[in-house]
Amino acid sequence: MGITTAPAPDSPGRLAFPGLLGALDRPGDLFRHLGPNWYAAVMGTAIVANGANALPVSVPGLHAFAVCVWALSLAMLAALAAARAVHLVRHRDVAARHLLAEPGVAVFYGCPPMALLAVGYGTIALGPGVIGAEAAVAIDAVLWTAGTVYAVVVGFGIPYLMITRHEVKPGTASPTWLLPVVAPMVAAALGPALIPHLPPGQARETMLYGCYALFGASLAATLVLLPGVWTRLAHDKLAPVTLTPTLFLVLGPLGQSTTAVNALSDAASVAPEYAAAMRAFAILYGVPVMGFALFWLALALMANVRALRNGMPFAMTWWAYTFPVGTCVTGAAGLSRHTGLDALTGVAVALYLLLVAAWAVAGAQTVRGALTGRLFLPPAPAPGPASAPASAPAPAPVAASAR
Numbered sequence: 001m002g003i004t005t006a007p008a009p010d011s012p013g014r015l016a017f018p019g020l021l022g023a024l025d026r027p028g029d030l031f032r033h034l035g036p037n038w039y040a041a042v043m044g045t046a047i048v049a050n051g052a053n054a055l056p057v058s059v060p061g062l063h064a065f066a067v068c069v070w071a072l073s074l075a076m077l078a079a080l081a082a083a084r085a086v087h088l089v090r091h092r093d094v095a096a097r098h099l100l101a102e103p104g105v106a107v108f109y110g111c112p113p114m115a116l117l118a119v120g121y122g123t124i125a126l127g128p129g130v131i132g133a134e135a136a137v138a139i140d141a142v143l144w145t146a147g148t149v150y151a152v153v154v155g156f157g158i159p160y161l162m163i164t165r166h167e168v169k170p171g172t173a174s175p176t177w178l179l180p181v182v183a184p185m186v187a188a189a190l191g192p193a194l195i196p197h198l199p200p201g202q203a204r205e206t207m208l209y210g211c212y213a214l215f216g217a218s219l220a221a222t223l224v225l226l227p228g229v230w231t232r233l234a235h236d237k238l239a240p241v242t243l244t245p246t247l248f249l250v251l252g253p254l255g256q257s258t259t260a261v262n263a264l265s266d267a268a269s270v271a272p273e274y275a276a277a278m279r280a281f282a283i284l285y286g287v288p289v290m291g292f293a294l295f296w297l298a299l300a301l302m303a304n305v306r307a308l309r310n311g312m313p314f315a316m317t318w319w320a321y322t323f324p325v326g327t328c329v330t331g332a333a334g335l336s337r338h339t340g341l342d343a344l345t346g347v348a349v350a351l352y353l354l355l356v357a358a359w360a361v362a363g364a365q366t367v368r369g370a371l372t373g374r375l376f377l378p379p380a381p382a383p384g385p386a387s388a389p390a391s392a393p394a395p396a397p398v399a400a401s402a403r
Contacts, residue, residue, distance in 0.1 A: 023373035030376040034087045035098055038080055039111035040319035041366055046073040046118035047326030048359050051352050053125050054333040056345050067130060070122035077119045084112075103166035109154045110179030114186045114323070116147030121190040137197050144187065144194060148214070151183035155221065173232040175249040175320075177225050182253045185218035187211070189260035189330075192267040204270040215260050222253040242315040244307040247300035248324045254293040255327030258286040262334025279338070286335050293328050294347070314365040316375065321358035329355055 021027045052066035088095050098105040120143025127136035158180035162168055191211040198204045229250070238244060265282035268275035304312075304321075329351045336344035369375035 021373035037108040039115040042115040044322030051329040054330045056336045070126040113147040113150035148187040154180045173228040175246040181221035184214040185256045188214035192263040195267045245317040245320040248320040251324035255331040258331030318362040
């Protein structure tokens with residue numbers, strides 16, 4: 001998710017490498033502006049696998065498809081982590097500026113922990129048949145731990161920077177502001193998968209209640225930010241047009257929190273005295289929130305159809321069509337399991353079809369833009385803190401920087 005413009009035809013050096021990475025002065029420049037927003041592609045791919053695994057239907061080939069997409073997400077995570085390491089070592093000045101001086105890019109630091117968490121969950125859910133159960137649990141334990149610590153740091157750290165260091169102008173709130181604070185919710189939703197693999201007693205209960213604490217922290221922070229985001233949308237609209245897909249980011253905390261309460265209720269047996277209440281809470285919270293998620297989905301779809309008809313070009317913000325919708329898939333699937341309602345099964349399947357279509361389009365366009373090098377160019381400045389600053393990279397997520 002990031003803002004970018006095509007280079008001027010007469011820009012010096014732009015045609016030095018026609019074809020592959022032809023938009024760059026030199027191939028090594030692809031690391032210079034490689035921001036954290038690129039992890040949205042990993043998130044969007046992992047949720048396709050996890051969503052397929054969560055669907056309450058049996059379709060021939062669905063599991064094999066999910067395993068293949070999970071393997072792809074794991075490979076993408078490894079490749080991107082290596083590329084980001086090069087960026088952080090070779091372009092420390094750019095990386096520091098992204099975090100400390102460019103709030104439109106800094107909010108995307110919510111993406112890396114969510115990518116770690118989503119790929120880790122896919123490993124424990126889909127990887128045992130490929131790499132063995134023991135290795136799958138170990139990998140998820142490492143990725144969940146790293147992702148959770150990272151999520152807590154950015155969930156606290158990015159808002160702290162926004163109120164103490166970043167220059168945030170009035171009327172510039174963006175749905176991308178949700179990215180750092182929704183990351184702990186992803187940890188809360190995916191942590192319960194590890195509970196059966198922990199020693200009985202204190203370890204399992206600590207994980208269960210710890211995930212509830214992450215749920216509460218993320219939910220409260222989301223409720224603090226959403227009014228400002230809505231006020232900006234209603235009064236000042238969302239510009240530039242390439243930020244329109246970020247409307248889907250509001251679905252992230254809605255779908256992920258519904259997924260979390262259902263996953264936590266599945267693990268409620270480790271706290272038998274509260275198990276009934278946890279299961280009831282999953283329904284009483286999840287169903288109304290899923291209703292609002294569908295309401296917001298309709299609003300976001302209409303706004304994006306309008307933008308596409310008006311010529312909205314591809315940008316990395318299009319990855320915002322994937323992960324947030326995927327969280328609604330897993331949320332609706334969890335509610336379907338716990339209520340037995342066919343209507344919720346239908347919602348989960350319909351949302352999954354939308355997710356796969358969005359993933360295919362965003363993925364194809366990203367590969368095309370990456371091969372030419374266009375997506376690795378610095379974005380042009382855009383108004384507001386949610387817009388990409390002078391040297392920002394590119395959506396989940398889910399934008400300020402759109403390529």
